[in-house]
Amino acid sequence: MSDLIVGISDIKITNKLDDVIITYALGSCIGISVYDPVAKVGGLLHYMLPDSALDAKKAKDNPAMFADTGIPMLFKSCYAMGAEKKRMIVNVAGGASILDDTNFFRIGQKNIMAMRKIFWKNNIMIKAEDTGANYNRTIRLVMEMGKVFIRSSGGEMKEL
Template sequence: MDKIIDIADLQVTDDPRDTLVTYSLGSCIGVAIWDPKVRVGGMLHYMLPESSLSPEKAKEKPAMFADTGIPALFRATYKLGAGKKNIIVKVAGGSQLLDDNGVFNIGKRNYIMLRKLFWKNGILIEGEDVGGSLSRTVRLDVSNGRFTIKSRGTETEL
């Protein structure tokens, strides 16, 4: 069953019949994680890099920000039995406007924050499709960990 992850939301599942989907990523980033041993998957659709912008919103909706959403995503999959060592991470999104001066650089800052967090925690990114000016829809098939990105009518597997 398709489970849709809205903006500023995350979901995890251990039901192999589930596919986690997030639509229309702009400068937001979709993070998909999957543990092949226990077949537990999770997906996060965060919109901004830092929770310091609005600590009260971060409390209410941790998935809104990279620095609160990413730890929350991992913790939620651990609860379903996933192990940090086994988890495979794939990311997509972080688009930009045609912006030579980088004034609206939320996409870039979203990506930098993600790299920083993963680096600090020793987590490798297995695959990524980040940047450009595309809108992306991503899917994680929890039965086999297949992660696909649909953009401008074509679907590719990462």
């Protein structure tokens, strides 16, 4: 069994049942876990910013950095390994914000909004989520069970 570590602005896909895909330290970034229980394909995306219009060249080099390029890439990579959209289970976590941030650094909220917009346009339902608030999160997708576990800063590991 191996641990696949997803860095910041990174994506990992697998169809090995003994793999665990992990991303650490989501602050304002968002982690999206997808899993097809029939094809046994799972993927985890850790994107940093909402909109690739910020830097088109960067988005081309590393689509996983932005919501609007990373999310399509996550789904397409899973389809390429036999997953089907209608069976995909989607879980999300992250998008934290600092306290009372009314007018600056709203990256957490912007990341959440960008994701919702993309899911809404594409008719994708989120199964469970742990987003917002002001703590960091770690996500683990355990392929064998297809279950997603979240650990918040200083806390215990819990199933999402």
